[in-house]
Each structure stands twice: as C-alpha cells, then as structure tokens.
Amino acid sequence: MEPKFCMSCGHELETRDIGGTPRRACPECSFVYWGNYSIGVGALVLREDKVLLVRRAQDPGKGYWTNPGGYAEQLEQLHDTVRREVLEECGVDAVVRNVVAIRDLPRSIHNLYVAFSMDYAGGEPVPDMDEVDAAGFFSFEEMKEMNVAPFTRWLVDVALNGRNEGLALDAEPLVKLDGHGLFRC
Template sequence: MQVKYCSSCGHLLVKRDIDGNNRIACPECNFVFWGNYSIGVGALVLKDNKVLLVRRAIDPGKGLWTNPGGYIEQHEPIEQTVVREVLEESGVSAMVKEVVAIRDLPRDIHNLYVAFSMEYIEGEPCPDGMEVDAAGFFSLQEIEHMNVAGFTRWLVDVAFHGKNQGLIVDQNPIVPLTGYSLFRVSTHL
C-alpha cells in the first residue's frame, strides 16, 4: 500500500529529492514519509537445558514450532514487549537477560527482529489457544524431530552455542535518559 496523503496536513504527497534520495514528502509542510518499519522480538527461555518453544496456530507459519515472540506496541519498551509476549503465548514468566541476536529483513515493510536470552522465573508452558496451540520446553535432541521454523533453529543454536555474553540492559546509565531502553556490552569480565 502506498502512502498518498500527508499525515500532518492532509495534502497530496509528491516525490522530492531529500538528501540525494527520491522520497515521498509533502509539498506544503515538513512531513517526509521515511518508510514502513516493524520491530519484532523473540525470546530464548532456557530451563534445565531445554528451550521454550510454541507451535503456531495461525499463519504465517501455522503448524511450525517457534520461539515465543511478537511485535512491539507503540510506547512500549522493547524489553517489556518480549516479557509480555512470552507470558501471553506460553503462560511462562521470564526476565530479560541480554540481547543475543538481531535479524534485519529489508523489504516493503522493513522488519527488524531482536532476540533476547531470558531467565525462566515460573510457570508451566500453556498455549494461549489463539496464536499458539502447543507450548513446552524441548531439548536439542527433541527439536531435531520437530517441525521447527528455520529461523528458530538458528536462534536455538545461538541460545545453546553462543560463546559471548550479549548486550545487557543498562540499568544505571552514566547520564539519565528517561524513556530510553538502553543495552550495552557488560563491563564485567
């Protein structure tokens, strides 16, 4: 779907050269349409050397096993999104430990996916009955015989074989930045 009207003043948009790129912009105000973007999150929750997976009950990927995840809501910090998605899809409570992988998928709606390693807190896996029809913790051996999505297989490899600590939540940045979610490499060796 192509954007046709300015979301600020309602004027018909035109193509203009902006910083050497042909962009859709408003000829009457300063509005520039920079593109469509979506940000997804995924959880890698480990418990007893098993990873939490859910089976998709809807498309895309109906019938495939994936790690729990979803899309951020406007004004929702990314680390709260992944906690919410794990709880909604599997009934499991988990806490963000670190960012362990990022997938960039440039297309008409440019998709960025951030994968988090998460610490299991409590709960037995239980599907939500809408997006997910099964949930559980599975070993690498069990996963080999399951219908697991390719990208999830890659993430499971990251979860079990990642050698370095990922980006951790910066709870105490050197400068107060209210409203930001900040992640950094650990300063601990």
Template sequence: MSINFCTECGHAMVVRTMDGVERRACTNCTYVHWGSYSIGVGALVIKDDKVLLVRRAQEPGKGNWTNPGGYIEQLEPIEQTVVREVLEESGVETRVKGIIALRDQPRSSVHNLYVAFEMDYISGEPIPDGVEVDAAGFYSLEDMQTMKVASFTQWLIDAALNGKGAGLMHDREPIVPTNGNGFFRVL
C-alpha cells in the first residue's frame, strides 16, 4: 500500500530518492515516510524448571504453543508492554529480568523487530484469556516434546536456557538523563 497523503499535514506525497532509496515525501512539509515497522515483545517465564506457554487461539499460529507476547503500544515503555502481555494472556504477574534475544524480520509489508525478555515470576496461576489464547500453563522440556511448540518459541527457550551471559539488562542508573527512554546494556 502506498502512502498518498501526508499524515502530518494532509498534502500529497511524491516519490523522492533519499540515500539511494525511493521514499514517499510530502510536497508541503518535511515529513518523509521512512517505512512501516512494528515492535513485538515476548516473555520467557520460568518457574520450578518449567516454562510458561500459551496456546494460540487465533492466527497466526492458531493451535501452536508459544511464549506469551504481543505488540508495543505507541506511548508504552517496552518493559510495561511485556509485563502487560503476560498478564493479559495468562494471568501471571512478572517482572523484567533482561533481554535475551532479538529477531529481525524485514518484510515488504511491515518490518518487524521482536524483543524477547527473560522474566521473573512473581505470582499467579496460568489462566488463558479465552480470546487470544485458549490454554496456558508451565511445562517442562519433557512435556514440550509431545506438544506443538512453535519453532521460534523452541529457539527462544534454547536461547534462555543455554545462552551465555546475562543478556541486556535495564540500566537503571545511566550516566546521562533518560528523558523517558529505556536504556539496556550488558551490565
């Protein structure tokens, strides 16, 4: 789908070559449509050597067991997003421990970046939301051998359990003001 009108001022958009790439640019103001992007988040919650999984009740991936997750809202800090998604899909309360993996998925329609967080379990028993997921629970690696676990979730579990190091951690005391930004680094 082509962007025909500026989302800032409503004027017509034209194609301009910028940095060697054709982009849609406004004929009136400085707005440039740089592309379409989405940011997804996922949680790996481990309790008593078992991983929290939910079964997708909708496409994509209907019927597959996955880690809980979803998409970030425009003004929502990413740490709040992943905590909210886990709670919405499973009823389990969690806290971010660190970032353990990223998936970069460039596509012609929407370029997706997926950020996977290792989460600390706080409380709650898994209860599916009945809309996005129809089952939820903590499962051992042995349990998962007979379940239809999505391949990407299998990779994330491996990254969490067999990764080297602590991953990216939230820098709660950066040397500069954050101005509301979330800074993550190896600590």
C-alpha cells in the first residue's frame, strides 16, 4: 500500500517521475516516499564449537529453531540491535565480532538482514517464553535431528565454515562520523 498523504506536512501526495521511477512525492515540501523497508539482524554466537539457537514460539517460524535476532529500532545501530536481541530472547550476553552474511529479500516490505558473528560473553540460554520457548548451544551434528529453519542452516554453515573473517566494526575510523556504525575488512 502506498501512502496518500505526506508524512512531513500532511499534504496529499502526487505521483512524479524521480530518477526514472514513478514515486509518491509531496508537491508542497521535499518529501519523497522511497519505499517500505525493514532491517533485520541475526546473531551467530559460538561457544565451544556450538551455535546458539532459539525455538520460535510465535509466527512467523513458530516451532522452528533459528539463530536469535530481530528488527532494528529506528534510532538503534545494528550492532547494538543484535546484542539487545540475543539478551532479550535468551539471556545470553554476546559481543559483536563481525558481519558475516547479508540477505536481501525484495518484497512488499523490502527486507535486508545482516548476520553477525558474535563472541559468547556470559549467561546461560534461558528462553524469554514470549518470542522463544527454548534455547541452547548446539553442534552441527545435533542440528541434523532438529527442526532448524532452512535460512538458519545456511547461516550456521557460514558461521562454522566461512571463508574469511567478514567485516569488523571500525572502532577507530580515520574520519570520525558520529552516529555511524562503520564496518570494514
């Protein structure tokens, strides 16, 4: 569903050609509706060659084992989001090491999913009993007998058999860019 009114000034939007694409735009101010997007994050937390998984208690994915994750809040950096989600879903504290995978899923709400490799920092997996009803660290062999979501199986392969270290958080960038989450090789 496309918006009918400007989210900045409330004026009725019109359709205009912007850069060769018809877009909803405001004739009164500079607002342009660029589309509907969501950003998800996922954690690949390793401890003793086992990966942290949670079992989804709600749809989508109810009953499937997945890596912990969720959606970014508007004013939250992604490396903070993934850390928060792991703690909320199963009580495990983990620290971001690097970005190891990205999934791009265009649909009515275009979803970008960023997977982070994380170092286990503490806590035992305890499900929140809201979003997830079970949690634990599992080996690849143990996962063969579990109802692991297909995308999570792919991510676990990335975590255990990745070909490089991925993109790491640049804590000391050459140029300070306040508010930016910067990752680099």
